[in-house]
Amino acid sequence: TIHSQEDFDFMRKAGRLAAETLDFIAPHVKVGVTTNELNDLCHDFIINAGAIPAPLNYKGYPKSICTSKNAVVCHGIPDDKPLKDGDILNIDVTVILNGWYGDTSRMFWAGKPSIKAKRLCNATYNALMEAIKQVRPGNKLNKIGLTIEKYIEDFGYSIVRNYCGHGIGKVFHAPPNVVHFYDEGEDLILKEGMFFTVEPMINAGKHETLLSKLDGWTVTTRDLSLSAQFEHTLGVTKDGVEIFTLSPKNWHFPPYD
Ligand SMILES: CCc1ccsc1-c1ccc(O)c(O)c1
Ligand SMILES: [Mn+2]
Ligand SMILES: [Mn+2]
Ligand SMILES: [Mn+2]
Numbered sequence: 001t002i003h004s005q006e007d008f009d010f011m012r013k014a015g016r017l018a019a020e021t022l023d024f025i026a027p028h029v030k031v032g033v034t035t036n037e038l039n040d041l042c043h044d045f046i047i048n049a050g051a052i053p054a055p056l057n058y059k060g061y062p063k064s065i066c067t068s069k070n071a072v073v074c075h076g077i078p079d080d081k082p083l084k085d086g087d088i089l090n091i092d093v094t095v096i097l098n099g100w101y102g103d104t105s106r107m108f109w110a111g112k113p114s115i116k117a118k119r120l121c122n123a124t125y126n127a128l129m130e131a132i133k134q135v136r137p138g139n140k141l142n143k144i145g146l147t148i149e150k151y152i153e154d155f156g157y158s159i160v161r162n163y164c165g166h167g168i169g170k171v172f173h174a175p176p177n178v179v180h181f182y183d184e185g186e187d188l189i190l191k192e193g194m195f196f197t198v199e200p201m202i203n204a205g206k207h208e209t210l211l212s213k214l215d216g217w218t219v220t221t222r223d224l225s226l227s228a229q230f231e232h233t234l235g236v237t238k239d240g241v242e243i244f245t246l247s248p249k250n251w252h253f254p255p256y257d
Contacts, residue, residue: 015244019247031085068092068227075217088108088121103233105231116204121253128148145180198232
């Protein structure tokens with residue numbers, strides 16, 4: 001879908017609310033808090049803003065946000081386990097505001113994470129932001145995957161291959177499939193008015209993942225290595241890119257204590 005300037009305005013509002021939800025929840029992420037408590041806080045924040053949390057009941061998903069801890073790659077389900085010192089946690093928020101979707105996630109940590117965990121989070125964040133810098137009309141979509149590959153290869157990390165970014169707008173998921181590694185065969189050319197997410201999942205070990213047979217949602221690294229993810233929703237503009245899910249506050253990564 002190629003969107004209009006009016007559509008950009010709707011996406012700005014939806015993306016901003018999703019970013020504000022992560023700004024709101026940030027100070028609540030600490031040792032002892034449970035991800036169910038974080039879920040409920042985010043749920044109420046989104047409802048009070050007159051929006052709807054997209055994950056709730058999406059394909060039967062049971063909660064309002066995804067909370068993916070440590071070796072969990074994505075789609076972690078909020079539970080009653082308190083966060084422990086050193087846990088790294090991805091919180092993934094998608095809101096529906098006036099029918100438009102804003103989808104974003106960031107890494108947070110409880111207490112003091114290991115240097116290795118912080119390096120993985122930093123590299124994942126920088127890989128996302130470097131990839132987004134390549135988004136402009138006329139560039140190929142697969143420049144995103146090439147950029148992420150180039151950025152993380154020196155770290156010895158791996159890129160998760162079987163979960164991707166996606167087109168977004170008045171629907172949660174639409175074409176194109178935004179793969180986070182280099183796919184030479186993907187020759188889609190970016191055009192002004194395209195809306196999609198970029199949401200790289202980077203593993204400290206190997207790229208393989210396992211889907212939980214227990215809950216049918218939780219994805220973990222097969223080798224149980226740590227995994228980090230950041231996600232933005234963006235629009236292709238005449239001369240480049242607009243990130244709809246940037247924090248309007250002074251959030252930055254890494255969080256300076
Ligand atoms: C929890 C929402 C959900 C359910 C099946 S896939 C999925 C999901 C989670 C995070 C996302 O960024 C996304 O685009 C989809
Ligand atoms: Mn998301
Ligand atoms: Mn997404
Ligand atoms: Mn993780």
